[in-house]
Amino acid sequence: MGEAITELKGTDRIIVPIKLEPHTKFKFTCGPGVPCFKLCCSELYLPLTPYDILRLRNRLKLTTDQFLVAYTEPFILPKSKLPVARLKMRNDEHKTCPFVSEKGCQVYEDRPLACRYYPLGLGIFRNRDEGRNEDFYYLVKEGFCQGLDSGPEITVEEYRQSQGIPEFEEPVLEWAEIIMKKESLGPIDVPQKSLELFFMVSTNPERFRSFVFESRFLEIYEVDKETIEKIKEDDLALLQFGFKWLKSVLYGENLIPIKKDLPKKKKMKPF
Template sequence: MTTPENDQSQRFLDEHEELAPGQGFQFACHPGVSCFGACCSALNLMLTPYDTLRLRRGTGQSSRDFIKEYADTSAIPGVGLPLLHMHMQETESKRCPFSLKGACAVYENRPSACRTYPLGRATRPGASGVEEQLFVLREAHCKGFAEASQWNPATWMADQGLSAYNASNDRFMGLVAALRAQQQQLGRPLGSQQAGMSGLALYQPDDFQRFLVGAQLLDRLDMTEARKEAVLHDEEACLDFGFDWLELSLLGQTERLRPKG
């Protein structure tokens, strides 16, 4: 997933075939394809907050343990918001740590970029919401395009279970875009304390839930009791709240959350 907000990313999009909403393409990936598993090496694989939540569900780890074992942490340039990438195996091939004998050990919870492939999905804020651009990644090694299965963007996204991923990822990229615009005006990225709290809200819902209880933060917000309970006991609801809280605390306003009074 990418946002075409600079010349380099726009050139990348220009080099690939863009798909219209109903335009078809031919592709399949399964163990019978000769290149099966070849795309799981030397990846610069960004992990969105929802990717991380779902992968942790597959490994059964705490957020701290998962990030320590499987993620490299950096900051988004010019914004300062924390960003995770998958830590590849320390081998010559740099394979994905979840690639075992050519199979994905976390297939049901695989990241959105893996689900979307061989398509790429670029988004940007638009006047009426998120504007989406889809393009085909035709890599030389990939034999999947010789398979007979026919798709269009909508049927592929549905087959790969991308609805929840795309919805959450769009909120994340919208937050990034809003913070980038704000920081361009202020001339500075997020401070270390802001970045730390952002990482907690985005990538560590288990720790964030404990923080919310200890700080009694939910009691100071105009929220229904049902939503409070969901935030404290459901990680998807906690992440959704995290986006709201960051919009309120970092951007100063959000349509979905407000302080009491």
């Protein structure tokens, strides 16, 4: 696999410039027996996916508003400049994760996707020739981590399966596509209303559901009865509907079409 270019110390952090495939093997172990246990749970800049928010909100038995206020803060993704929610660290000396205790992660079964991937990173690029997205993986090395290069060998895909990554990744694939497409468009101006819509769908299903059912949304958009019934109660179905709607509004993909007999009014232009 290759070694890091430099010897790491303390909080030094590098991304190893080697592309990993699903079958690539690496060594990593973590747990209470590792001397650096929990050190990676401090000073995190950890964006939450919409599904992360659902899982954590449900685990803590909070409304989405309560969860967002208590545990998150707004964050602008560096490349796409789209607004999301990120996990808010404790206001203590080490800026620790609000869910870590002496015994480790208190929400381990519902921990965010980014935590599950560590020490791997996920990248997505657009294969324009074949018209599809391709995933690739890379290794993140931090100076304090003593779990790397120890333990039995495991492939990237075996690690993904062992950490429950596919279950947490599948519900947000379309959301990731929205972000990636915006990154590919470069530094273009985005209407404030578009940013607000993206943030609402990305962070707060309760508010998005109210928006769908308590505004003129269903008078404007063509939505079949089966979908309407599903998204009334099913938050996962609501997320998928929201991502398709965002693609329609932001990129003109017409996945949730506007009704043909709707009186012509000024509408938002796609990016």
